[in-house]
Amino acid sequence: MDTIWAPALDPDIKPKYRAVVQAIREAIASGALSAGEKLPPVRELGWTLGMTPGTVARAYTVLTDEGVLRAEVGRGTFVAAPATAEPPLNLMEMDVIEHLTGGDNFDVNLFSPHLPNGGQSRLIRQLLAEVAKEPPSGMMHYPSRRGAKAAREGMVRWLWDTPIGPFSEADIVLSHGGQNAISLVFQTILKGRRPVIFVEELSYPGFRRAAAGLRADVVSIAMDGDGLCPVSLAAASERYPEAQIVCTSPEVHSPTCGYSSLERRIDIVAVARKFDLQILEDDCYRIGTAQAPGYRQLAPERGWYVSSLSKSITPALRVGCAIAPKDQTAALHRTAEHGYFGLATPITDLVASLLVHPQIDGIMERTRQGVSDYVKAAVNVLGAYDLSWREDVPFVWLTLPDGWRASAFCRAAETRGVRIRAAEEFAARHSQTPHAVRMAVNAGVSLNSFEAAMVRLRDLLDNPMDEISV
Template sequence: MSTIWQPTPLSPKGPKYKAVVDAIRKGIDTGGLPAGGRLPPVRDLAWQLKITPGTVARAYTILTDEGVLRAEVGRGTFVADPETDVPRPYRIEVDPTPHLTGGDTDTVNLFSPHLPDGGQAGLIRELLGEVAQNPASGVMHYPSRRGAQAAREAMAQWLQGTPIGPLDEGDIVLAHGGQNAIMLVFQTILRGRRPVIFVEDLCYPGLRRAAEALRAEVVPIAMDEDGLNPDALQAAAERHPEGQILCTSPEVHSPTCGFTPMARRREIVDVARRCDLQIMEDDCYRMGRAQGEGYRSLAPERGWYVSSLSKSLTPALRIGCAVGPEGMETALHRSAEHGFFGLATPMTDLAAKLLIDPRLPAIQRAALEGVERYVKIAVNTLGAFDLRWRCDVPFLWLHLPGGWRASAFCRAADTRGVQIRAAEEFAARNAQTPHAVRMAINGGVSLRSFEAAMERLRDLLDNPPDQISV
């Protein structure tokens, strides 16, 4: 049950987190917070008390460690019942099963996601053997649209349930991973000597690299908690009439773990229609089910969709896809065929088998559960800080406490064997960026090594430098 508890004003003396602890204890003692009652979310209470979310999270952690509160993943924080809840340290349960492919190491690279092996490695090896013995499309011919039809049909089946509007194999263009799919969309859409591409002010760096390769100008658009700001997009489009496409990641935003709700998506579509902008949805980071309707469905005349196998199976295969609006499938196919003819025929033969294999859904679930184990370890260790995470996303976003700048924190982490990305890597060169870092899940190292890395980061966060580094 939720409560309507109203905390008393915090004492101005002493650390604020201790004052929050005292206020919660008082609420429990006076009955304002009954056993089993749900406390306000960290951000809501922080806003109400005019303090940082990290301060509230620290107070919740202290009381959970003492058994006064109990935390439930995905549900919230509750007042413990002394008769039924056994006091225990604040922990999210971690599956003790050892990681089958990970190894112990003192150096942990958290630059890019590395998925745990849920069985996909063995399945891929098995299917590669079958392809080698009897390649359906042969090994003596150029790739062709007809030859890749079975692979496109398999990709269409793999995309079933993704809310991007009507889809058949003819709409799908196969690409060498998500980055290549982005390039194909840009090559199909962009016109003129210096086209403009709009992106979120923090975004996947590959968008900027693709734009630079095509001599396009990139204009960042401000964001808030719900994603890209429609008013900022409108203003930018008016300043840059040569703008042609908006690139956005509404389901899983990298690097912030953000999600764009449906109301905001519809506002963005309205702006795109007024300003005649195409919309490309980058859906490469989603591992679980889509939570909202995609732009290709919301705006079928201008919505483009890009995805890949990299974050749900493996990045090694470099298999991705692009899907265009109705009537643009021929132009999109032409961009691929003029650029590289098509995927290598053994790769399309593999995709045709892999994406419809009846074992694949269970393997994907196992990989997702593996990611969740690593995420839980990070939350257990760093949850007292301003951390953004989702159990079905292979990275975390951490706003640094006072005293740390992102670049200095990354350098300090690197000296301790932990490699992470600063917010600056996701922004334009001259942009003002938050003091934050992104930490990818690395399922290629053991859970023990990953936890040790998180503990080293926590030690840095607990001990910021005396002087602010720049």
């Protein structure tokens, strides 16, 4: 039975979700809510309080992450038992993935991946407390390359099985996430008043944003089922001799879930060498094992590599890295140091401990399993349609059936509480794009809520509405 509970919110607390958080805390402290009691579903409490279900869900999520509440997939949200001294984290004793969930949600945002919590939230809190107690880098120094050495060594350990050729901690440049890493590479490479950058015709929008910040022109290159088309790349190189770099995601292509074979990568390297193009490999979305050698291994004189912790551990830390060809490593380091000196020392201290922690492999495996659970839920519901997916990729790509345009489908989906991204968001402004959409895993809602959102999308696909499908 759900708890019949309707708090009186403090009108002076803004935003509204914080007022809900405070009301729940006070109810627990006063005994109005006791350990083990089930809170009302987010839609019911939202209706009672006169606010959106998403506002209530956000409050539940905050308190779940703090350990005040606990969420059980398929059952709801409950008041957690009072915490005593928190025992050391032991993922070997955990038999389920902790999902960061605010209970059942009607509104489901599938714009960007929200990873399942395989224990990283608790571990990060534990390590933050240790860093705060005795920070290895101190609290009164500028960041420095020497001071961040342990974090770079941690990044080496994290990338140990990535086939990008030989590298050491001295080759790694730490960045504020993958987007910052891409900008660092562009700043290091690009020369001239109006440089040209090549990108895949459907590609990560951050490539274009980084290029715009440097006043570079972006030219889209055609793709086929094997990724970037070498014939089209060669033709564009003939037409744009000022082009300096081609950006690609050969392991996990966003948004299509595609993959480039070894043979295709070898062909791309041949074109790049002929026209003296640098190659930037964006590997931020891969959370499984690499399927083929990366461009830095295939073309060590021109291969650049970027990755981040955002899609494998958490985006909250904003930690990524860039690795240059050997003869460009010093230049890449200078670009970063001239731009921001280095990452904040408490963050590098945290990362140094996090990436070598004996439980991090188990955390990542549990996170991958959580992603797989959500992807399978999407496939079970939408599998009758043209769906591209992989169990270890935190999004799926849906090619829409006749009768639907991508923009109209996204608008219709939003009226049903599901926010998704149309293909045109991954393309140049005037490009012709397929009628397709990308849907990211959102483990910030329960698996039941995610599956229910998929059912609502399937209902749209089964029953296109004449007034919005043309």
